[in-house]
Amino acid sequence: MTMIAFIGLGNMGSGMCANLVKAGHDVRAFDLSADAVKRAEAAGAKGAPSAAEAVSGADAIVTMLPAGKHVRAVYETAIFPNASEGVLMMDCSTIDVATAKSVGEAAAAKGFLFVDAPVSGGVAAADAGTLTFMVGGPEAAFEQAEEFLSIMGKAVIHAGDPGTGQAAKICNNMLLGITMIGTCEAFALAEKLGLDQQRFFDISSKASGQSWSMTSYCPVPGPLEASPANRDYNPGFATAMMLKDLKLAMDAAATSGATTPLGAQAEALYAMFDGLGGRDKDFSAIYKLLQGSWSKA
Ligand code: NAD
Numbered sequence: 338m339t340m341i342a343f344i345g346l347g348n349m350g351s352g353m354c355a356n357l358v359k360a361g362h363d364v365r366a367f368d369l370s371a372d373a374v375k376r377a378e379a380a381g382a383k384g385a386p387s388a389a390e391a392v393s394g395a396d397a398i399v400t401m402l403p404a405g406k407h408v409r410a411v412y413e414t415a416i417f418p419n420a421s422e423g424v425l426m427m428d429c430s431t432i433d434v435a436t437a438k439s440v441g442e443a444a445a446a447k448g449f450l451f452v453d454a455p456v457s458g459g460v461a462a463a464d465a466g467t468l469t470f471m472v473g474g475p476e477a478a479f480e481q482a483e484e485f486l487s488i489m490g491k492a493v494i495h496a497g498d499p500g501t502g503q504a505a506k507i508c509n510n511m512l513l514g515i516t517m518i519g520t521c522e523a524f525a526l527a528e529k530l531g532l533d534q535q536r537f538f539d540i541s542s543k544a545s546g547q548s549w550s551m552t553s554y555c556p557v558p559g560p561l562e563a564s565p566a567n568r569d570y571n572p573g574f575a576t577a578m579m580l581k582d583l584k585l586a587m588d589a590a591a592t593s594g595a596t597t598p599l600g601a602q603a604e605a606l607y608a609m610f611d612g613l614g615g616r617d618k619d620f621s622a623i624y625k626l627l628q629g630s631w632s633k634a
Contacts (some may be wrong), residue, residue: 339570340365341485342395344388344411345430346373348397349456350401352464353429355380357399360488365441365602367391389453397425397485404581417447423453425481426451429470433585434503435592439498441474450478453499454486455506471509501576507589508629510582514603517557517579520550521624522629524557528628531536556621565619573619580616 339362343354346368358381366377367385374384379582385391387412392398398416402408408430426449428440430578437453444451452474462468468490472479479495486493496505503523522548525536539558543550555561572578583604590597610623614633625631 339363340452340487342367342388342391342396342398343377343382344368344391344399344402345403345407346370346377346402347403348460349429349463351376351380352460353384353399353401353468355464356384357485357488358464362488365391365395378497387506389419392416392424393419394421395424396421396441397481398427400426400428400430402428402430402432404430405432408432409436409440413499414442417449420449422448424449425478425485426486427454427482428452429456430452431455431506431582431585432503434500434507434589437473437503438500445475445499450475450481451499452478452482453502454482454493456490456503457506457509458490459572463489469494469495471502471505473497473500473504474510475499486547490499495571503585504589507582507586510579511586511597511600511603514579514607515599516548516550517556517621518555518603518606518623518627520546520548521556521621521627524624525628550621554621556624565621570619570622570625572617573621576607576611576615576620576622578617579620580604580611582605 341357341362341364343364343366346354346366354364354366354377354386364382365385366382367388368374378384408428426444428466434510452472454470456468456470458468466489469492470486470490471494473496485492496502524534534557554563558566586600587604610626615622
């Protein structure tokens with residue numbers, strides 16, 4: 338049995354942690370929230386009183402934290418000083434490429450194996466163990482990480498050098514934000530033109546306008562049973578999360594010199610929607626803003 342430390346037991350981390358327990362691993366769990374630790378204990382993990390105590394003696398470490406500053410702080414103050422020699426570290430948070438690279442470099446300099454392994458798929462996929470992991474890091478670290486990540490996901494893909502897991506994540510989500518807005522605009526225009534939304538879905542999902550935003554996450558109520566659109570746009574993947582990922586993408590575009598005008602538009606539209614009260618709604622609710630029916634209540 339492998340002893341795994343799991344730090345960050347929020348919406349995503351709680352299900353991921355529970356899946357490692359279900360696979361028979363001895364999991365020591367820590368979160369700043371005592372309630373989150375209690376939930377992990379109820380799922381079979383052992384609660385730890387601090388991140389330092391969770392990682393000491395662990396064979397592998399998983400982190401699932403909000404942003405780069407949390408990841409840097411937890412690794413520098415708790416993980417690096419207390420982890421056993423040569424231990425495997427997997428950061429599954431979505432963070433900026435620069436922090437992922439520098440934490441990865443610091444880990445390697447100390448002789449640890451580190452991968453940045455952000456995920457695609459929301460809370461339902463985290464609970465079901467069907468996430469997609471995009472992994473950056475040395476081959477040796479990837480080979481070891483695959484065993485654990487495949488318990489929590491349906492696909493584990495090696496993106497390349499340290500930081501490329503995060504690069505893949507933000508490029509993917511920039512594309513997702515853009516296709517969602519485009520899909521919403523198309524539905525709003527279809528409606529204005531008197532075209533039935535179900536009929537438009539039936540046609541476009543089999544025509545060249547097809548995308549994941551259309552056929553797996555349709556932003557209008559009706560065509561797809563599982564869409565957040567059918568449950569008052571409760572997330573799912575919240576607008577605040579999409580905006581976070583678009584900001585990461587735009588920061589990375591600015592520092593790398595990439596030209597991403599549609600990414601910038603998507604960021605501006607999601608920032609507007611966030612400001613108008615859409616923050617906690619699913620990101621597909623931007624349809625209501627574009628269609629003209631959004632109201633905060
Ligand atoms: P969350 O806010 O629900 O969970 C984060 C957890 O980290 C919280 O429980 C918080 O208490 C804990 N935490 C913060 N600082 C800590 C510290 N210093 N020590 C220990 N615990 C600490 O967020 P989430 O939705 O679980 O997302 C986690 C990461 O996954 C984020 O980077 C997010 O962008 C990414 N992500 C989220 C989704 C989604 O649909 N929610 C999908 C893909 C990726």
